[in-house]
Amino acid sequence: MQAGVSVGTVSNVLNRPDVVSPPTRERVQAAIARLGFVRNESARHLRAGRSRTIGLVVLDIANPFFTDVARGVEDVANPAGLAVILCNSDDRPAKEAAHLDVLAEQRVQGVLVTPTAELSRNLQALRDRGTPVVLLDRRAPTPDQCAVAVDDVLGGRLAADHLLERGHRRIAFIGGSSGLPQVQERHAGVAAAVRDGTGSEESLLVLSPATLTVAGGREAAAQIIGMPAGRRPTAAVCANDLMALGVLQEMVRHGVRVPDEFAIVGYDDIDFAAAAAVPLTSVRKPRQELGRRAAELLLDEAGNGEHQHQQPVFEPVLVVRESSMVRRSRTVAS
Amino acid sequence: MQAGVSVGTVSNVLNRPDVVSPPTRERVQAAIARLGFVRNESARHLRAGRSRTIGLVVLDIANPFFTDVARGVEDVANPAGLAVILCNSDDRPAKEAAHLDVLAEQRVQGVLVTPTAELSRNLQALRDRGTPVVLLDRRAPTPDQCAVAVDDVLGGRLAADHLLERGHRRIAFIGGSSGLPQVQERHAGVAAAVRDGTGSEESLLVLSPATLTVAGGREAAAQIIGMPAGRRPTAAVCANDLMALGVLQEMVRHGVRVPDEFAIVGYDDIDFAAAAAVPLTSVRKPRQELGRRAAELLLDEAGNGEHQHQQPVFEPVLVVRESSMVRRSRTVAS
DNA sequence: CGGGCGGAGTGAAACGTTTCATACCGCCTG
DNA sequence: CAGGCGGTATGAAACGTTTCACTCCGCCCG
Numbered sequence: 001m002q003a004g005v006s007v008g009t010v011s012n013v014l015n016r017p018d019v020v021s022p023p024t025r026e027r028v029q030a031a032i033a034r035l036g037f038v039r040n041e042s043a044r045h046l047r048a049g050r051s052r053t054i055g056l057v058v059l060d061i062a063n064p065f066f067t068d069v070a071r072g073v074e075d076v077a078n079p080a081g082l083a084v085i086l087c088n089s090d091d092r093p094a095k096e097a098a099h100l101d102v103l104a105e106q107r108v109q110g111v112l113v114t115p116t117a118e119l120s121r122n123l124q125a126l127r128d129r130g131t132p133v134v135l136l137d138r139r140a141p142t143p144d145q146c147a148v149a150v151d152d153v154l155g156g157r158l159a160a161d162h163l164l165e166r167g168h169r170r171i172a173f174i175g176g177s178s179g180l181p182q183v184q185e186r187h188a189g190v191a192a193a194v195r196d197g198t199g200s201e202e203s204l205l206v207l208s209p210a211t212l213t214v215a216g217g218r219e220a221a222a223q224i225i226g227m228p229a230g231r232r233p234t235a236a237v238c239a240n241d242l243m244a245l246g247v248l249q250e251m252v253r254h255g256v257r258v259p260d261e262f263a264i265v266g267y268d269d270i271d272f273a274a275a276a277a278v279p280l281t282s283v284r285k286p287r288q289e290l291g292r293r294a295a296e297l298l299l300d301e302a303g304n305g306e307h308q309h310q311q312p313v314f315e316p317v318l319v320v321r322e323s324s325m326v327r328r329s330r331t332v333a334s
Numbered sequence: 335m336q337a338g339v340s341v342g343t344v345s346n347v348l349n350r351p352d353v354v355s356p357p358t359r360e361r362v363q364a365a366i367a368r369l370g371f372v373r374n375e376s377a378r379h380l381r382a383g384r385s386r387t388i389g390l391v392v393l394d395i396a397n398p399f400f401t402d403v404a405r406g407v408e409d410v411a412n413p414a415g416l417a418v419i420l421c422n423s424d425d426r427p428a429k430e431a432a433h434l435d436v437l438a439e440q441r442v443q444g445v446l447v448t449p450t451a452e453l454s455r456n457l458q459a460l461r462d463r464g465t466p467v468v469l470l471d472r473r474a475p476t477p478d479q480c481a482v483a484v485d486d487v488l489g490g491r492l493a494a495d496h497l498l499e500r501g502h503r504r505i506a507f508i509g510g511s512s513g514l515p516q517v518q519e520r521h522a523g524v525a526a527a528v529r530d531g532t533g534s535e536e537s538l539l540v541l542s543p544a545t546l547t548v549a550g551g552r553e554a555a556a557q558i559i560g561m562p563a564g565r566r567p568t569a570a571v572c573a574n575d576l577m578a579l580g581v582l583q584e585m586v587r588h589g590v591r592v593p594d595e596f597a598i599v600g601y602d603d604i605d606f607a608a609a610a611a612v613p614l615t616s617v618r619k620p621r622q623e624l625g626r627r628a629a630e631l632l633l634d635e636a637g638n639g640e641h642q643h644q645q646p647v648f649e650p651v652l653v654v655r656e657s658s659m660v661r662r663s664r665t666v667a668s
Numbered sequence: 669c670g671g672g673c674g675g676a677g678t679g680a681a682a683c684g685t686t687t688c689a690t691a692c693c694g695c696c697t698g
Numbered sequence: 699c700a701g702g703c704g705g706t707a708t709g710a711a712a713c714g715t716t717t718c719a720c721t722c723c724g725c726c727c728g
Contacts, residue, residue, distance in 0.1 A: 277611030377714035
């Protein structure tokens with residue numbers, strides 16, 4: 001080529017510059033700069049047998065929880081020289097499957113995925129082909145794979161206990177009906193706490209709006225507002241912060257004062273929770289850390305022969321803010 | 335291989351099934367299913383010379399505006415069989431450059447990018463190599479490339495005119511100091527409107543918090559609250575909704591009633607704007623449409639020999655909500 | 669009956685790297 | 699002076715597709 005050397009030498013300049021003599025190296029580098037040469041990753045990876053990318057499949061790219069997770073993943077992957085292909089399944093198995101197929105064809109080094117309710121066949125196929133898969137924000141069904149999760153039963157408990165302590169006796173759990181285990185666990189935690197705290201589960205109202213979004217939250221809040229005052233719950237635990245924000249908005253819109261007349265606890269503790277005009281009490285998950293840890297496990301599984309599968313479970317923490325606090329003036333008055 | 339046919343035939347089964355006889359086709363498909371064969375994209379694209387991916391580089395993945403744009407891009411790219419590699423530059427030229435380099439090595443079919451303040455050398459290098467580049471939410475400096483933008487001068491004007499009509503005479507423009515043209519244009523629009531409406535620009539206060547985020551908004555609001563009442567503005571136009579939410583939060587925290595004592599207008603009209611407890615007036619941009627249009631232009635440029643560069647400019651619309659409405663009771667009282 | 673045609677499948681080249689065995693060269697050492 | 703060695707550079711194979719020219723074969727038609 002232009003520098004009068006063989007392609008093998010160019011490859012060496014790029015990958016093991018120390019093995020090339022300084023004059024040659026400089027000549028080649030000059031030629032590269034002059035020609036605007038950019039190495040072709042496809043060829044590189046065809047030869048190497050694996051690419052330098054990983055896949056990340058999330059349930060809802062519009063939920064800031066997942067963008068924070070994605071950031072954590074990038075924090076680990078990029079320094080390791082890996083590009084992240086971010087895919088959005090929209091909680092739809094078909095979209096998830098399509099994305100997984102594309103990732104398989106790309107021969108990604110591994111996949112991080114928050115799967116839809118059922119673990120799809122494509123996911124298993126990916127693993128069968130030897131591609132490392134780490135479940136994100138989801139427990140592994142078996143010990144033969146990595147998974148990074150949060151103790152959502154505990155999270156649900158924390159949220160409900162907090163409300164019970166504040167004197168609430170009629171509590172709603174607002175979660176979608178998609179069958180996501182995360183949501184089911186949160187529900188289980190809330191239910192257990194309510195049972196322990198009140199002696200029965202009858203004081204727990206379970207609402208399942210269509211989606212785990214702001215709109216879903218509004219829908220549930222409207223239902224609650226429509227209930228006769230005597231049976232109406234005085235507080236809600238929401239399956240995520242988006243829904244909690246929706247509940248908050250709808251309550252405010254109908255003149256229901258939060259937290260005085262209705263207390264709200266969210267889940268995830270996204271930044272918007274603290275930024276809401278009535279700052280939201282929320283169950284905090286280590287969002288970036290979740291992503292980081294998952295990426296680390298993936299890299300280890302992809303690169304380390306003696307990889308040991310791990311299934312760390314993070315403990316959530318309740319962050320109390322105004323949306324569940326009885327205001328001083330009110331406390332005094334009542 | 336297993337089905338007793340040549341690789342060429344397998345390729346035909348995959349890409350032009352009509353050219354293969356039904357019995358052979360079925361035999362091959364059966365073998366594919368049995369072996370879990372997955373085609374190797376790297377090899378495919380090495381041969382084809384281009385990959386079936388496009389790159390999308392955004393300024394802030396945590397800003398829902400960009401996730402909505404990304405969704406629009408996916409809506410167009412995925413049906414066309416293209417995977418989207420989503421990259422986050424964090425408004426940092428170095429990160430942007432690194433991402434662009436990776437995309438170049440991946441031989442993406444094209445790149446959609448909301449660039450940082452300066453158009454980087456890497457971006458030009460990409461174009462020089464013949465990779466289509468479409469600017470997103472940014473005007474093109476020259477007519478030889480595609481760009482999808484919004485008339486931000488108009489947007490700034492709409493926001494400011496609205497506040498002037500409501501009687502506000504001391505207005506703040508809250509925008510970061512990053513030098514982003516989008517922000518500068520919004521500022522220009524606001525300044526022009528204020529000049530036209532009040533006869534001078536002195537009634538416009540310009541604040542430049544460090545970042546275009548919720549935290550930046552809070553920072554600016556704190557500054558405003560610290561001003562002597564006589565000089566303090568009574569309303570603000572924010573360069574984006576995240577900042578507007580920050581302003582709102584800080585005002586509420588300090589007992590400043592919104593909109594009665596302080597009116598706020600945001601920009602972008604992200605979903606959280608409407609969902610805020612005091613719903614935000616905001617300048618709406620067609621977020622998904624922006625992404626969709628940009629992706630369409632990119633596909634055309636990548637696939638169509640007679641591609642004509644286009645630079646559509648969308649018109650923003652003011653969406654009035656509570657954060658800038660003088661309440662009836664208040665109007666009557668004053 | 670022979671020529672030609674069309675459908676079906678084959679085989680090899682090509683894509684741009686990396687890798688590895690090999691060649692070359694000058695120098696040191698025995 | 700011969701042998702060997704270390705430091706450099708080379709050339710070719712290999713990665714897994716796609717593509718295209720080609721073969722093969724059966725059939726139709728003249």
